[in-house]
Amino acid sequence: MAQPRYQRRKEDRPDEIAAAAMEAFAEHGYAGTKVADVAKRAGVSKGLMYLYFKTKEELFKAVIRSVVIPRVAALEALMESSGLSSEAWLCGPFTEFAKSLPGSHIAVIVRLMIAEGPKHPDLVAFYWDNVVSRGLRAMSNLIERGIESGEFQRSRLTEQPHLIIMPVVFSVIFRLIFADKSLDTDQLIDTQTDLLIRGLKDPADA
Amino acid sequence: MAQPRYQRRKEDRPDEIAAAAMEAFAEHGYAGTKVADVAKRAGVSKGLMYLYFKTKEELFKAVIRSVVIPRVAALEALMESSGLSSEAWLCGPFTEFAKSLPGSHIAVIVRLMIAEGPKHPDLVAFYWDNVVSRGLRAMSNLIERGIESGEFQRSRLTEQPHLIIMPVVFSVIFRLIFADKSLDTDQLIDTQTDLLIRGLKDPADA
Amino acid sequence: MAQPRYQRRKEDRPDEIAAAAMEAFAEHGYAGTKVADVAKRAGVSKGLMYLYFKTKEELFKAVIRSVVIPRVAALEALMESSGLSSEAWLCGPFTEFAKSLPGSHIAVIVRLMIAEGPKHPDLVAFYWDNVVSRGLRAMSNLIERGIESGEFQRSRLTEQPHLIIMPVVFSVIFRLIFADKSLDTDQLIDTQTDLLIRGLKDPADA
Amino acid sequence: MAQPRYQRRKEDRPDEIAAAAMEAFAEHGYAGTKVADVAKRAGVSKGLMYLYFKTKEELFKAVIRSVVIPRVAALEALMESSGLSSEAWLCGPFTEFAKSLPGSHIAVIVRLMIAEGPKHPDLVAFYWDNVVSRGLRAMSNLIERGIESGEFQRSRLTEQPHLIIMPVVFSVIFRLIFADKSLDTDQLIDTQTDLLIRGLKDPADA
DNA sequence: AATGAATGAGTATTCATTCAT
DNA sequence: CATGAATGAATACTCATTCAT
Numbered sequence: 001m002a003q004p005r006y007q008r009r010k011e012d013r014p015d016e017i018a019a020a021a022m023e024a025f026a027e028h029g030y031a032g033t034k035v036a037d038v039a040k041r042a043g044v045s046k047g048l049m050y051l052y053f054k055t056k057e058e059l060f061k062a063v064i065r066s067v068v069i070p071r072v073a074a075l076e077a078l079m080e081s082s083g084l085s086s087e088a089w090l091c092g093p094f095t096e097f098a099k100s101l102p103g104s105h106i107a108v109i110v111r112l113m114i115a116e117g118p119k120h121p122d123l124v125a126f127y128w129d130n131v132v133s134r135g136l137r138a139m140s141n142l143i144e145r146g147i148e149s150g151e152f153q154r155s156r157l158t159e160q161p162h163l164i165i166m167p168v169v170f171s172v173i174f175r176l177i178f179a180d181k182s183l184d185t186d187q188l189i190d191t192q193t194d195l196l197i198r199g200l201k202d203p204a205d206a
Numbered sequence: 207m208a209q210p211r212y213q214r215r216k217e218d219r220p221d222e223i224a225a226a227a228m229e230a231f232a233e234h235g236y237a238g239t240k241v242a243d244v245a246k247r248a249g250v251s252k253g254l255m256y257l258y259f260k261t262k263e264e265l266f267k268a269v270i271r272s273v274v275i276p277r278v279a280a281l282e283a284l285m286e287s288s289g290l291s292s293e294a295w296l297c298g299p300f301t302e303f304a305k306s307l308p309g310s311h312i313a314v315i316v317r318l319m320i321a322e323g324p325k326h327p328d329l330v331a332f333y334w335d336n337v338v339s340r341g342l343r344a345m346s347n348l349i350e351r352g353i354e355s356g357e358f359q360r361s362r363l364t365e366q367p368h369l370i371i372m373p374v375v376f377s378v379i380f381r382l383i384f385a386d387k388s389l390d391t392d393q394l395i396d397t398q399t400d401l402l403i404r405g406l407k408d409p410a411d412a
Numbered sequence: 413m414a415q416p417r418y419q420r421r422k423e424d425r426p427d428e429i430a431a432a433a434m435e436a437f438a439e440h441g442y443a444g445t446k447v448a449d450v451a452k453r454a455g456v457s458k459g460l461m462y463l464y465f466k467t468k469e470e471l472f473k474a475v476i477r478s479v480v481i482p483r484v485a486a487l488e489a490l491m492e493s494s495g496l497s498s499e500a501w502l503c504g505p506f507t508e509f510a511k512s513l514p515g516s517h518i519a520v521i522v523r524l525m526i527a528e529g530p531k532h533p534d535l536v537a538f539y540w541d542n543v544v545s546r547g548l549r550a551m552s553n554l555i556e557r558g559i560e561s562g563e564f565q566r567s568r569l570t571e572q573p574h575l576i577i578m579p580v581v582f583s584v585i586f587r588l589i590f591a592d593k594s595l596d597t598d599q600l601i602d603t604q605t606d607l608l609i610r611g612l613k614d615p616a617d618a
Numbered sequence: 619m620a621q622p623r624y625q626r627r628k629e630d631r632p633d634e635i636a637a638a639a640m641e642a643f644a645e646h647g648y649a650g651t652k653v654a655d656v657a658k659r660a661g662v663s664k665g666l667m668y669l670y671f672k673t674k675e676e677l678f679k680a681v682i683r684s685v686v687i688p689r690v691a692a693l694e695a696l697m698e699s700s701g702l703s704s705e706a707w708l709c710g711p712f713t714e715f716a717k718s719l720p721g722s723h724i725a726v727i728v729r730l731m732i733a734e735g736p737k738h739p740d741l742v743a744f745y746w747d748n749v750v751s752r753g754l755r756a757m758s759n760l761i762e763r764g765i766e767s768g769e770f771q772r773s774r775l776t777e778q779p780h781l782i783i784m785p786v787v788f789s790v791i792f793r794l795i796f797a798d799k800s801l802d803t804d805q806l807i808d809t810q811t812d813l814l815i816r817g818l819k820d821p822a823d824a
Numbered sequence: 825a826a827t828g829a830a831t832g833a834g835t836a837t838t839c840a841t842t843c844a845t
Numbered sequence: 846c847a848t849g850a851a852t853g854a855a856t857a858c859t860c861a862t863t864c865a866t
Contacts, residue, residue: 027324029237029321029322029324029325031235031237031238032237032325034838034839034840035839035840035841036839036840036849044847045847045848045849046840046841046848046849047841047842047843047846047847047848047849048846048847048848050840050841050842051846051847055840055841056839056840056841111320111321113383114317114320114321114379114382114383115235115317115320115321115322116235116321117382117383118233118234118235119234119238124383124384127383128384128387132384132387133387156393156397157397157401160393160394160397162376162380162389162394163394163397163398163401166372166373166376166394166398167372169375169376169379169380170368170372170375170376173320173375173379174368174375176320176323177319177320177323177330177333178330178334178338181334181338183368187362187366188366188368188369188372191362191363191366191369192369192372195363195369195401195402195404195405196401198401198404198405198410199401199404204404212829212830212831212863212864212865213829213830213865214828214829214830214864214865214866215829216828216829219829219830240855240856240857241856241857241858242856242857250830250831251830251831251832252831252832252857252858253829253830253831253832253858253859253860254829254830254831256857256858256859257828257829257830261857261858262857262858439736441649441733441734441736441737443647443649443650444649444737446859446860446861447860447861447862448828448860448861451828456826456827457826457827457828458827458828458861458862459825459826459827459828459862459863459864460825460826460827462861462862462863463825463826467861467862468860468861468862523732523733525795526729526732526733526791526794526795527647527729527732527733527734528647528733529794529795530645530646530647531646531647531650536795536796539795540796540799544796544799545799568805568809569809569813572805572806572809574788574792574801574806575806575809575810575813578784578785578788578806578810579784581787581788581791581792582780582784582787582788585732585787585791586780586787588732588735589731589732589735589742589745590742590746590750593746593750595780599774599778600778600780600781600784603774603775603778603781604781604784607775607781607813607814607816607817608813610813610816610817610822611813611816616816625844625850625851626843626844626845626849626850626851627850628849628850631850631851652834652835652836653835653836653837654835654836662851662852663851663852663853664836664837664852664853665837665838665839665850665851665852665853666850666851666852668836668837668838669849669850669851673836673837674835674836674837
């Protein structure tokens, strides 16, 4: 008789739920998100949700991880695409990657991290270990390579990989809060990269 | 000896309550803060709170304003302290001011702005009008003065006052999330300022 | 210097407060009335109110009494205005009095009695003793006089003074609930009185 | 033996809750009734109540409607039982119906209507449309039929169907307030009906 | 006497979580 | 496995009453 409509397989459920939860958390924050709403978005009963995620908090953490991990992988993959000089890599692949972030889901993650971080230290630790620390190390390595190849000069700048990431973070935040106040984030990233490269090449403190 | 459990101090109450609320919101965010907890911190009954602040939301807004306004006034006052060249002002008074922010209450405000902004658009508007927009304009004016006096050259940089503020915002956020992971925010601000001044003086793109 | 504005004397205070309370109770019922509101209407501080009326409930009772007592006195006085036959009295002074009630404060009292009676049995007792019971007795006496004078015949009707009061109560209630749905209460009272008088004169059941 | 403290009975709950609410509202009025109390009476958790009734007010309205509607249906059904002359119908089925009201739940409804009407205009409108207006129309129709059949004469009385309903309303109110002071409501209804019929048959104004 | 700031018990409502079906 | 009815702890807000001034 009634053909069962496309029967989703169990294996997909957790991801579907996590995706729905991502949306919900993005819109309403952690406290503002209702478990029932997530379930409805995912087209699943509350009871079933609790089969996969034992608490709302666990769901939250799972969501964060599921968004973050692929991004990290992407960056990692990007690092391999070498053959380029440090400068070329910074101006090319890296800049492109950086520019893609402010509009992506990662922005939401940043918001959640800021808003809920204090209450979820393990999440912060996870984020640090898998994203920030790794990203900063990547930048450091890049600079180091540049020094070794003679492109860059060792200097104060050399110790501060944060300067490369800064405009991305700033753009993400700015857009998050002032969605309507236009800011040309791409240009910001370009300009900062230029300034940095100039400084790296020629420290210039007499 | 026993403190009278009943004291009339109409004048002081609102500020005391706001201060207690600031702490509480800082620790737990908006939704996570219990009105009862604020009252207890302020050493006051819940009822009294509602005498001065009609709702939790109003209390929240009042708190934000009370922290933000003095800071803005401080910056404004600083701008007057002229006689200095643009460069000198950037390296001196401004840098000092900037360095004071990551450790101040303003950091908490930023967190709240990010976390709760979407639900309090009027607060975001207030913040934009009174803080961000004004701050950006101040930076623009400063640069313009530098150009007029011949210190700086007009260039792409000249249009992006955000670059000056960026390290402050970054530092605030960074500390907010990764309080334990040390970041020398002072140095970051110094370096960025140096990079910028160099760029402003000599645009350097052939 | 500043002449003290018309200084109200202490003696008037309780009445002024009661009057203000009457208004408030009429508008919002017992539970819906805020003590603070009554105080404001009376132009008096809450503290002072509590000097005269120890609780909200006591205030309520005082109000009821203060409205009811004068009405009762009025009816009583009316009864004296004799010289008239029973029929003449019913059609004249009584009808007039009855017609005045649906628009008077007594209507509000009825509402309060119905709404709050169950929670204030002593008030109900007071109302019964001073208003209803007395009113019914007055009607009974009137009929009895009519019988003695030969105007009326003893019958079933003779035992039911309620029939005389009925249209008044009905009108009060009707107006209370359906203020907008017009009902000619005067005519209702007239017609009922006519029917009754006819019945009293000529019982007419074979 | 121990009743499971957790039982799924989706079908029955709303009615059970409404019944419990009816009792509670009857005893304490709207404001005086605690949602928690209703839940306890219904043997249900507060949360479940809110699953079926979104607010206390909605519960209130639902209760009113649930009591009123069946009564109206009963009256309507009664009107069909024709074959009887108008007089016979008034003295028979109608009188019987009327006598049943003062002891029924409808009495409580009247109380609530009077007490809470001002704050729930839509409820008053509902009550007017479904009960009062319809009831009055039924009485008018009945009289009209009597005129057409020659039983009754057109007169002032003919325009005032309220006179038929009056003793019912009066009885309800009287019992509501003075539960203990005996009033033979049946007799009151009988007498008034007799008076009316006499008047309808023979207007008698010379 | 007079004020109104201060108290705190009381109440409607929400929502993460459980569990009978 | 799946469901969603059922639970109850948690929380913002109100208001009669008190009492320092």
